[in-house]
Amino acid sequence: MHSFLLAIGLLCVHCAQTCKHSGYTNVAYMKKITLSSYHSKSQYPGSNAVNGKLNDVTASDWEASPWLRIDLGKSFKIQKIEVIDRTGCCEGRLHDVEFTVWSCPDHMNSCGRYIGPAKNGERITVFCPKNTVGQFVQLQIVKGEKNEISPAEVCVWGKPNN
Template structure:
């Protein structure tokens, strides 16, 4: 039983790390990077790094608040092509809706890459394609509608490539 679980986990990890649908230059530049949540649900459970660990069966979880967000520090600037946000596969589609996706070189100067309106399905995928020449070190997803929400994505994948030269 353990070996079957290990194989399935490795298959999921490979699927999130490389995709046949993307240009070969693009990589998931968010994998294993530092993640900050606007708040934490029950302090010790569901940490932010669950959203960038390549495993779709766990998730990050914010506390209940107005406009919760999750921010990924990519460590350096990348040219960002697409950002995918995967919903939890167990429940709670109401915890991923009406999301702004922002990219920036600094946390206080982020630009809107795209907006996703409405809800996704359980285990669903939301995607934003960034405008050409979008460069940044930080990627943030934030629920922007509603009085108070939880944010609990299973995974955030940032497709990008290193920046070379004067970008």
């Protein structure tokens, strides 16, 4: 079952990089990532979250409300955000995640919240409200005292904001 889920996940990540759905593409692929803290920046760099690979992860250090932020480089109209949880270990670490999109901190848009906890390799999809526009996408664990945010991949489906 694990091999099947991994194969489906790899196909989905490949499609997220190369496919278009009604004009939406994965605008997060290979973009700049910042984490609230780093477990080991050299071993688990932020770039692992947007490189199209499911066999590596990024990881924050343990803290109350860790976050992962993607700078898309410019504003996009965001349709949905997908997170693929890591495989192989650490089931349940991804939980109570708030998904936020913005260009200006004064105008933040919530795309939703995932309660979880996620199973290893689980794909989580959050749809943003219609006409959500932003340059920054953030995932933040908002509940608990000691958490680590460590997804295998994050895809942000968007298109140019004309």
